[in-house]
Amino acid sequence: MKSIKYLIIIVFLFSTSLSNAQEKDLQNKITKNLRCLICQGQSVYDSDSDFANSVKLLIEKKLDEGQNEKQIYEYLKNKYGDWILYDPKFDKNTYFLWLMPILLFIIGGAIIVRLFIIKKN
């Protein structure tokens, strides 16, 4: 019963069009995922450089035009390279990055089970 309720809520959330506030949230979410090229330690969201301010405006425009998050990332990636995205995508450059921690977790678990728990006298 409960799960149906969740489903309805989720569907409802996605079906309603983006209100203004939600668009602002989305814009913030996107800018938080972009790295600023001027102050290179900060995100576009955090930065107040000219470049960051322009990117914020650009994203607002693109969202108004009806583009989605992915399209905007793709657009900026084309202009500035993968470096601008804080969330590295899953491809041949980053298999190791994403999978290594999880692999280590599994290996760690296996070691614990083998060395300490199964080996009971």
Add this chain to the structure above:
Amino acid sequence: MKSKIFQIFLTIFFIMIFFIFYKGLKNPNIYVPKNSLEKDIPSFKAKIFDNNTLVTSEEIFKRDKFYLMNIWASWCLPCREEHPFLMELHSNKNLEIIGLNYKDKKKNAYKFLKELNNPYEIIILDKDGTLAIEWGAYGVPESFLIQNQKIIKKIIGPLNKDLFTEIKRLIK
């Protein structure tokens, strides 16, 4: 035996990490986007500085000429520095210089051009900086050398003597 292999493996592993860090030290840590050479120029619509009419990129950049697209602003100090080079390039017949006035006030921009002369064939306006992003620029000044609607050279920062001679060579 098993532990020996493990020891050797671990030692090699750390030696590898050492060399990667060692090589990494030599790389610059400031990111500069790769020069996306041979890339098509973006297509856009923009307002012209003098009369606010709309113009498209196709109308500006024709096939048969070299263009130097220069992003500038009156408040930008390095732009003053590179201005003499632009003036000199302006006298070259093979090349048209297009200005992109970045986040500027019209009054100041006029004053800037009056004081230092105008090397630009056309100046397009970029009030909020979004047009510069179309070009993949992130600061002022930046310049793009264009041939056949393709970017053949991208210059981040002000022009200098070396870059100036290189541009001259390229447009021969």
Add this chain to the structure above:
Amino acid sequence: MIFDNKIVTFTFLQFFFVIISFLGLIMSFVNSDFSNETVFNHSHTTKPLFYKISGTWGNHEGSLLLWLLVLTLFIFLFLIKSKDQTKQYRILTLLFQQIIIIGFFTFLIKTSNPFNYIFPIPNEGLGLNPILQDPALAIHPPILYLGYVGSSIIFSSTLAATTLNYISKEWAKHIKQWVLVSWIFLTIGILLGSIWAYYELGWGGFWFWDPVENVSLMPWLALTTLLHCILVLEKRLTLTSWVVVLSISTFTLSMCGTFLVRSGILNSVHTFANDPERGLFILIFLFCLIFMSLFIFFFFHKVKNKDSNSFFWLSKETSILINNWFMMYFLAVVLIGTIYPIFLEVISSEKISVGPPFYNKLIIPFLIPFLFAMAIGPKLNWIKSELENKTYLVLFLILSLLVSVFTIKNLNVNFLINTVLVTSAFYLFFITLRDFFTKKFKNLSQNIAHFGFSLLILSILFNNIFSTEIITNLKIGETYEGAEFKINFEKIEQKNEKNFKAIIGKFNIENSNGTIENLRPELRIYNQPNIVTSEADIKTNLLKDSFITMNLVQNQDYFNIRYQIKPFMIWIWFSVLLITLGGLKSLILNKRYEK
């Protein structure tokens, strides 16, 4: 005994001379003696005295001297406090520590001498970066270093104990003190850095997953793991190899962090002036230490007590192993995320960024089982435990599930993941809260620390879920009207201080319930170096922080205003203090409650 005294005396002299030179550097800063290159580069006569002093360690050279000071201080204290250990062990620890000290001495003199002389003597210094002129950041480095560098003593004594085959339950008890000391200082150090970032960097965040932050987090994770693991060693004399590995990696990670930050191999918000020569030196030194430890570990380490190496699946040992397992995973995520871009660039010359989304995706899901384990683990007994009479564990689970469903239900956030996350955090919260009343102060320190951790996670979650923000452009006199509040930009005032000019904006914020708050953010134009900074104004109360910043916009007559409401901010700081308090209690009062 005479020999012993001599060694202590010499170590004291070493410490004494380092402190003399450190005080000397402080004096040069206080007197603005610009014949000293470090002072010239990082100070200015108009700076307030407090920041002249803190400027001593606010730069590369001075902070390395501080680093040396901590190294020599810790070995001196170690020799005094370890009188009940064997002479061989103490001397060997001293030897390993001296290797580290010699390395850093050479580094200091060769590449970053804080006492370089300039002639002719300049009249005025270049000044300290204004964002470093802040009380929290002034005391942050010394405290962080006490933890960061303090872990060197764990490294040295573990290597000594391994070489001598000295590891025992008593040794575990003795080394635990040092682990706790480092851990406490490191925790407070990280907290101070985080508080500084919160109000100084001006955008209301407190943790950015920036490389420099990550390198302080990595030794902390390793130390926390060690702290738990050493309990097993103390009780059952097993996991010795693991304890040795962890002790070595703690300091190695600190060193690795120093390398990453000082060499400029990474770029971050807080980089020091960097110099490849320095990077190369630390890199070589770091790997010398790593290979030395590997050598000792491979050739001297003997596994003791092999047969006690098996644990019953439901026991305190197993739960601590689970803790270690997760902590190592978190460490792996942070480590790989931080250094992966370097590897990728060297191997394929592609440049990528690894930022907050990566860490969030990989850490948050694993936090859920971790929190549950943290709640149940301490309940279990050593060796073998049973699950009878634990009905309240289930009852509390239902309770926390209900509480979180009610909190999350009406919010516009991802329901499922947030509910599970909040449930797990509430679960730990309620269980530890109950223990305060039922356990009669048995293992109080653990309970305080775990309670603090649950509070930390809860505050961070709620802080994220409930925070609201407005970013808008306002001219003087204008009012922004939002659904929940109005922001009125009344006026600006000017103020002249000794080392900066300030433009103070006066804002009145009217909430929907009619209360009015006055906030006064500043723009500061520092004279030396000439940098404009934006100072946030923050009103803190128990439930929320109101946070406002204003910024100049190029060529416009309006200001960019950012107003944020950050709920439970103060609880984040408070819960970290609680966690530290747990450690502190264990360090000071543990003897009394030991069974």
